[in-house]
Amino acid sequence: MKRFYFEKEKPNIEYFHVPLSKRASVRDVVSIGFGLFVVSYLFVFFGISVTGTFIKDPMEVNIGAMFLSPSLEHLFGTDFLGRDIFSRIVKGTEAFFIPGLISISVSTTFGLLFGIISGFYPKYFAKIIFFFLNIIDSIPRIIFILIIIVLFNPSIYLIMTFVGISSIPKIASYIKSKVEVLKNQHSIEAARALGLSQWAIIFKHIIWLSTKPVLIIRATLGMGESILIETSLSYLGIGVQEPTPSWGNMVAMGKDFFFQGKIWLSTIPAGVILFTIMGLYLLGDGLNSIYNEKVSR
Amino acid sequence: MRYKGIIALLTIIFVFTLPIAVCAQSKGGTLIYGEYGAPIRLVPILANDSISVRLIELIYGSLVFYDTNGEVFGDLAERWEVSKDLKTVTFYLRKNVSWHPVPGENHRQEFTAADVIKTFEIMMHPNTVTSLQSRYNFISGVQKLDTYTVVFTLKKPVLNVLGRFSFKILPSFLLTKISYLRGDEDLLLYKHPVGTGPFIFISQEGSSAEVVLRANEQYHLGTPYIEKIIMRPFADQNIITQTLLYGGIDLQVRVPPRDISEIQGDAQFELAPYSTLSYSFFGYNLRNPVLAIREVREAISYAINRQEMLNSFFEGRGQIISGPFAPGSWAYNLDVKPLPFSPSEANRLLDRAGFTERTKDGIRARGSYKLEFDMVVPISKENETTKRVILSFQNYLKAVGIKINIKWLEWKTWTENVFMKHDFDIIYADWLFDDSFDISSLFHSREIGPGRNNFGAYKNPEVDALLDESRATLDIEKKRTIYKKLHEILATEAPYTYLWTLTNYAAYNRTLRRVEIHPTRFFTYIKNWYILEEEPKQ
């Protein structure tokens, strides 16, 4: 005897509003908020340093007041020549802000350009483009920059353009692989079937489809990378030179007094760098997760 | 375990009472010493960087050598005679001296006069790439009397000529088919230096060239106590000091000024000051019309506070100088006082020179000439003190109304700009002297031109005359008065702003005993250093 059981009483369920422990969105909100906070204080610092208000003169040396610990008068204390570290940090943003943007734009635009061309026409262009890119790629980056510095004795702007150039191969190969995958996707074939011209397809679909994540990640990563590269160059003595302050050469300046216990000299700029790059990473992460939505469960 | 807390006073007493060697000198032990940077080339004629010179001192021998207070000792030469007319010098060489073993052969070659002659010929050959030729151009030639005597004939008589014969001797049997050295020949000597010195070269393996030497048991002046020496190159000066403090190395050749107080505070290490005959200065390019005015240069010297810089950057370990000579040497004129720090005097001088108008950002000007100079400085990884000096210099002069733009150039570009193209206004550098204090190459008018040392194009006939006279005279007193006169003139003329002479400090582990450091060649007395194994650890 088979019997089917059914629930007799049934709540009259009209309409549901149910609190839900939001998972993914909390993480995105936090990271984008933190990232935007970081970007905002970068702009504030950049504004202050360009207009030159609010802060003491970062270049002003007074030998009497060397190695002061942080006090009200010198927010972050003074460095090995008695200059105020806080104002130097504010002025230091100028050293990597625009160069950072330059390096990002150079690496992204050319990376995109080469990536798409070699992705779409692998036979003709890919070999030639990637031949030159491999040349740039195989010389260690710091040696490549050192040679440039020796040749032209350049300003930080030119150095950062070459940093951008040296990271083109990475983006180009990434875009190339993406384009190859996207190329034979149904949507692109359908577009081609509709008679859209090749360039229209490239610009509208490919760039938009493959670019959103790359642009976002590239922008935030690139900015962080340019700060770190500048720090390494300053450690080797070939980065931004002394009178003009930059975060990199302040950390490098602190290294000589590191083992004598005065670690805060290089810890404060390194901390600021850490804070900024963390913000940029999280910003990139959050935006990235919003743009290409999560896989619907 | 290293205890930091021991009072500095105790160590100071310890340093000055040179410990009498209580326990017997024990043979053996390894000395590891650290250098900042790597030796370029272990061949005496071609190498002139200080790291290579120190290693060459260990490997090669020379005819004679002079010690700290100018007295001459015989190394490869047993006896020597200087002819009455000071024209010829004969050396009687030691008999039983043998070269180091050449890799592959086990018997050791004999040291003969042929080696001395071959070395001299190569050194003086026109297309040998070396900077030593200018120091030995007073010798006209050399002959071999027999296998163990050598005669040098001089062009003109020279005061205390013996001190000059301290150049190193190369093995002739390895240079048979070579008549001059350019540096790119494929020579066994480059790969495995062979000399007659107290230590034999074993290996220079590795990219950063750790050099390993072992004691030469058949060394003619007595076998050294230390059994093995290892030179470890470093790429970061802070790391050298830390490695010394933690026992990684036993000797640090030159301690950066900022670490001296830390080493002094530690009982396990000793600081040995050795003042190399060198001094630091700001050099001016007199081709620039503004800098050609004497008052401007003098004003600059008044405007900077040298004592404050010395105290705060080098912890006062040095001496302010007033002329182009090292204070320790006999040529230094003590009654010429260094210019005091008085910005008001500097301003007065500048006003007298006519630079009264002020541009809007505070720079003094007179008509079209502005007191704005380019300072050219070489980039290097370890230039913390240079940065501090330059930036405070820039700051001092800004107070007086002189603007300094600092241009940073990579090392080779800097040398080319300064010595070849003369495209600079002010430079910050220092000169290193050997015993002869011959400053003619710095200030003599014939030394102006690309590649010469008188980069500032300083021309003063009176100084030229005095310099030529000083080279010609023979007796020491006459030379001393001439140098004193030179000192006065150059102090007032001020082609340079003379800063100071720094006392270099070497730091070594307490287990190293009877350490005596030669001011310029460092390891001359290496053979009587010894390592005390049973030093009880505090």
Next chain:
Amino acid sequence: MMRFVRIFFKEVFNMALLIVGVTALLYLLFNLMPGFFPGKGQGVIEYLRLLKKLFTFQFGTSIISGRDINSIVFPAFRNTLILTIGSIFLSILISVPIGIFSAYRGFKTYSWPLVIFSYIMSSIPVFYFGYLVLYVISRYTGFLPIYYPQGVERGNPVVSYVLPILVLGFGNESISEIVRLIANELERVMHTDYVIASKAMGESVLWSSVNEGIMIPLVSIVFSKIPFIIGGAVIVEHVFNWPGMGRLAFQATLDRDLPVLIVIAFLAVLCVRVGMILKEILLSYINPIEK
């Protein structure tokens, strides 16, 4: 089998072409360099002679120090290789578990701090991290883990080998990149049909999604990081006094020692190309779809 041989020769030809390109670029740049140095201003003939020497593998002697190059460069190459491979391996060991954990847990309570840790590690300047580690270790253990050459009996060589690898492994930015890439990729793969199907068959999700989710992104990113790691090694080599190729190249450029620099570039190209070939082989092995 024939296919592999053909691929091999194509790769060797590519590498040769690349080496000519790199050496030509370096040679050109060197001649433009200011400052007087022995190898300056020579014409094309000298360059061809240099190439012949390069391809016949006798590297001749360095202009500056006269010592033959392979006694300088090969020990340095060995040291840099140890450092590079060690640090790549370490950064994989750290970032892959974090990536898997965060994808699997879906950025919930546990995985969030780990991801933050990986971001922090990638945003600290390398040499500052090295100095900090040295300062802390030497202050609290009374022992400085600096590279000790073989001949020296001082100090404990093992630790002084491990620490630079640790610093470079943590320091370079590849950690945050790998974590991010694996997290996204794994997230996508875990919801594909075949993974849910295999989950229904009782197979663990991780086991079935390991091929596409973890191996492909890992292999593709790691082998493209080799040039950056060789570059990053320059800093760690300076801080830990590690006689590596990066430091040698830096010094050679300053001393204008062209032959040494060209041999180093030659080895760097070798590493990069071998890395790429390995990548191709591994990818074709993991991902049969391309075949």
Next chain:
Amino acid sequence: MSRLAELKDLKVYFYDQRDKRFIRAVENVGFAIEEGSVLGVVGESGCGKTVTALATMGLIEAEPGIIGGRFFFKAPQEDVKLIEDYLFRNTWMTTGENSTRLYNLFCGLDQYVNFEENPFTIIKDSEKWLRRSNRIMEHIRGKNISMIFQNPGRSLNPFITVGHQLERTIGRFNPDRSSHEIHEMAAQWLRSVRLYRPETVMSMYPRSLSVGMAQRVIIAIALCSNPRLLIADEPTIGLDTTNIYKIIELLETLRAEMNLTLVLISHNIRIVSTIANDIIVMYAGIVVECGVRKDVIRGRFGAKHPYGAKHPYTEALVSSIPSDSDIRKGKKLKEIPGSVRNNKREMNCCPFLERCSYAVGKIRKLCESHCPELVEVSPQHFVRCYLYYS
């Protein structure tokens, strides 16, 4: 025959991120399966039949997923010991003659959802319950219940060969066998699903398999752990007609051989009716009709209702697929006007209202007022429509 599994009153809701409200996927679905019998689940696509299958297997990961219902399953003794600590006390129910126990695999759900308040709230994060049920299901999935998915081509791991995947599954369930034996068993299984060149098939990659062969391989993989219950979700989709019947016939023979109970889910009622004992018709997440195959298809002429009780939707379904007799008579195909209603809007009217041809006049007011109940029109035959309210 004893009862194998029973699903009672399953509620599955999904949370829509965009407009921040819940979508009802499945509401109060229940069925019972006898050992060895075949249950057919029929319904248009998007009516929740796949969700029900996934729910029983615990494969739903979306928020909040399963929020109601109990799923009793006769797990073998050795598995029960494994999942003992996760099961709550009074979670089993005894049925039938030899009072075998069926364990509720959705146990502990009431701790997470309380139905009293209206609208009911989820007390704790359902993630924890999901993880616990996952641990329970891990022992059940594959070993006792296994599932075949719709698209055979994409259900096989494209990165490893078919043979490797099969051997991996076999190896997991009988770890003590040597690899050679496993290989042998795999070949034997492939032969049992009528793939007569097992060696070549095993070396091929899923991409190079045809749809029919892929489906057979999936069946082999699903059955190689000889489960007690096989859920086949649209096994015949994408196949051409000859293949469809071959697959159905294969499933039938395998069921007979291995005394397997089968849940066949499909949108084509004709296919289901060929082998199913009982049939359930679902529409918009609700069971509109269930009963024995004969009743549902032809509707027995019961006492009360002259022309046989059948839900309008089932009637439409049956008439829209021509049986061979209709073809002979040349009857015109009838199609159902409109499309499945969107679940998002109110749910208190009969879901089939717009498309129902009988909802005219007086009855329409009833239909619009609220959703009808399941009424037992004849023994073992329930219909959810006001036509048959007495």
